[in-house]
Amino acid sequence: MNVLVVAPHGDDEVLGCGGVMHQLAASHAVYVLYMCYGDEGRRGTQVAQQAEMTNACNILKATGWAGLAFPDQRLDTLAISDMANAVANYCEQIGGVSSVFIPSFASLNTDHRLTYEAALVALRRRKCNVYAYHTPQPGGMEWAGLRPNACLVVDISDSFSPKTAAMQCYKSEVENFPGLRSTEAMRSEASVIGLQFGLAPALCESFEVVRRYGF
Numbered sequence: 001m002n003v004l005v006v007a008p009h010g011d012d013e014v015l016g017c018g019g020v021m022h023q024l025a026a027s028h029a030v031y032v033l034y035m036c037y038g039d040e041g042r043r044g045t046q047v048a049q050q051a052e053m054t055n056a057c058n059i060l061k062a063t064g065w066a067g068l069a070f071p072d073q074r075l076d077t078l079a080i081s082d083m084a085n086a087v088a089n090y091c092e093q094i095g096g097v098s099s100v101f102i103p104s105f106a107s108l109n110t111d112h113r114l115t116y117e118a119a120l121v122a123l124r125r126r127k128c129n130v131y132a133y134h135t136p137q138p139g140g141m142e143w144a145g146l147r148p149n150a151c152l153v154v155d156i157s158d159s160f161s162p163k164t165a166a167m168q169c170y171k172s173e174v175e176n177f178p179g180l181r182s183t184e185a186m187r188s189e190a191s192v193i194g195l196q197f198g199l200a201p202a203l204c205e206s207f208e209v210v211r212r213y214g215f
């Protein structure tokens, strides 16, 4: 059973579902498809980003990854159909998918919203479960109503260390506390999710269930 994580940028897969990736990798083939990389801006060269993605995927025990090298923070310059076709092609390439994790639409980041839309177009005729993960947004956006309607919770306590180790691979994105991409903030967020679902002191990730077939 193949699991696919569609990530707009390198680090979104870790922040949004790194714990679940590590858990699922024990019994499933987990693949990551990165939508954007390749410019030489804040995130460094394409070669440097490829190394970061490889290292993060290795720590999370992913089976493989691919990058579409679409322009970072510029997905709105592309046609949705081109992005959707690229996602669909990767699903074919890896031999099909049973579950797919995509970014939540509840984000101000255009790359995230368009990745959500493109993935839904790509997956609409495929019988696979679809879940949306949430990544922390600078300044928060929950106060503006941009909050995920997450109803699926997973205890990732045993996979939290690999998750933070994978995050350390993304040198340009890691922050010191109180930055949202610091280990301390990641632990706080995972703790709060555990509290919200009555699982404290477990560290958790939560997901929107976009579509699910059976049990």
Ligand SMILES: [Zn+2]
Binding pocket: 008, 009, 012, 109, 111, 112
């Ligand atoms: Zn992102």
